[in-house]
Amino acid sequence: MTFSFGFQLDDDNQGVTTNTTTIDTNVDESLHPWTDIKVEDLISQLPPLLSYSSVDIPHSSITPIARRDLFDARFQLIDADEDQAIISGDSDLIPGKYEGGLKTWECSVDLVQHLHQCQYDFREKKLLEIGCGTSLPSLYAYRSMLEQSGPKNAVIHFQDYNLQTIQLVTFPNIFLTWYITQFNKGPEGEIEINETIIEQFKQHLRDVNIELRFSYGAWKAINEHYDYIFTSETVYRTASIPTLVELIESSTHKDTITLIASKSVYFGVGGGVREFSDYVTSKGHSVDLAWSSKGSGVVRHILSFKL
Template identity: 30%
Template sequence: MFKFDFQLDDEEEDESLHILIHSQSSKATNSALPLSSDDNVDKRCHHITLEELIKSLPEEISYSPLSLPFIQTPILRRDLYDARFQLYNKPNDENSASKEGGENEDDGEKYVDAQTDLIPGLYEGGLKSWEGGVDLVEVLSSVGDNQSEEKVGEWIRGASVLEVGCGTSLPTHYLLRSLLSTPSSSSSSSSSIKTTFHVQDYNSLVLSLVTLPNLVLAALPFLKPEVLHAPQDEEDVEDVIPDLESPGNLALSPALVEAFQNLLVERGIDLKFTYGHWTGLADDLVKDGKGYDLVLTAETIYAEESNASLLEVLRSGARKGDKGNAKESIGLEDSLGDLKVNDDDWQKKPLSESAQGLTLVAAKVLYFGVGGGLSAFLDRVENDGGWWKGVKNWTKGVGRKVVQVGW
């Protein structure tokens, strides 16, 4: 059975999870499934609107909090077993292939309970949360003052963000929540100042089963209590507000979904969703030509065969500006310790005012069983005419880094 390494699986979530994130050693094996020929893979990408994706939401979801030591409020994530339940209990007439370019629900059943996190050409591990996504949240949280999400929200407001290979989309979840945490008085007047969050995953089912539900959960603290569920006669409206630090259930009523959409409009937030191959995404980004202020990706360099198309996305996705000038070398036995986030310009002023787009890549030094690794990836960045610089480094357990790349 192949595993990338440890993941933040539902069975691993408890109050001490944040300790495991930075201390657990690799459990990966060398028995990876053989990579399929890229020639047989559909290289298109497909865009789906929020309104279309909302139709896939169930009537109710269950969620659990992910407590992290560097943020004050846990991140709420949909439970993986609940996503499985939704998939398995769809009516038969909904288990057929969806619109052109869509994903067959039967294919989802092949991987949602598979004993592997990688089925080349079918599934790329998007249903689970990986520690690289947590690492990006930690780096992004450093923008705030004393772990202030409002500071992060002010930093991201008015910017455009692309998360590549989003999966459960922890970084976008955190940024959306941070933006919504800014005082409504300062952002209600900024509904004309648009903030865009564009999330992409290989699988459309990942977007519907975990990505969108998690983004709804990110907005949960900012919805009016009465849309959560109608209070009983004997309880106050405040009593219906969920405990955001405990597991719970959320009824996705039409009123709640509408309130979620209205909140996005009121705060000038645009959500975009894309699934499919990176080659198609890169082509679309080139055609669009605008670029994003922030491009994020985590745990996406595990297969060297796909790095070329990933680099095309990263190079085409970031907004162009003055080239940076930063290079440094990396070794597999890096012993520099836990580096602090550099006090760079991108942390000092609103992201939308930066001279060029910022691209952050979170990855392990090595991916056992599939041959990918950070050193080979960064060599490829340099050979492609790019540069990179280290942002943060973790050496306990499996070595991990967040790096900034650019061209």
């Protein structure tokens, strides 16, 4: 069975998913366990050429955020003879198999706008993005640190269900953010990857003292506290909300800023803001509304979670 709900990829709209997306429920949900992956392993997966364009952040002065072109990531999947369900894009979400991470989801753009308005300082902080995908919020945080002088002394932890997502878009997007900021490149183009550039990137991370961490697989309690936790469009299924909250609980201290960007409802699959809020309050935690969209269509929200 395939359900539809209110947002879809529009390849002509900067690859931002906004209208109608499909979810394939005919799949055996044997979940991959949470697994960490080293930066060196991700560097080894970079292709010789990266094609990129940029996502505009509407109604703001934010410089567009570069990310790898979707077609470029899919070509690499084809070359690697990966799962055709992921390559074809016929289903944007396949529970337990592919959670839509190759695409940029609308609420992640909302979250970037919100972070910019709040003017958070990410230096000397630890940040976790859950279900990161193309990872616009963390890319914004990373770039904002690069634009400030001196050591950053920061940790950014990127988590997604799919290893392919981290290999094909998350890490390449981080690399692109560094490269474009470092060399003042334009909002779209191609980058040739060679050993010289890779060594410059590694040296940059050492110089500014930014630790990049990566994990993939099913959510679980990790018992490590972060100063910022971000997640976008991860509450679309009611069944996944308890494990998401368990992960957030285990990663939060009393001063953690935890932001959840979501549509009010995801038709056909049961999740949404109300379901998430009800579960959080049933656990004795608080959730506040930080922002809501205006206008027609499905309303989008940003929620703030507190223990």
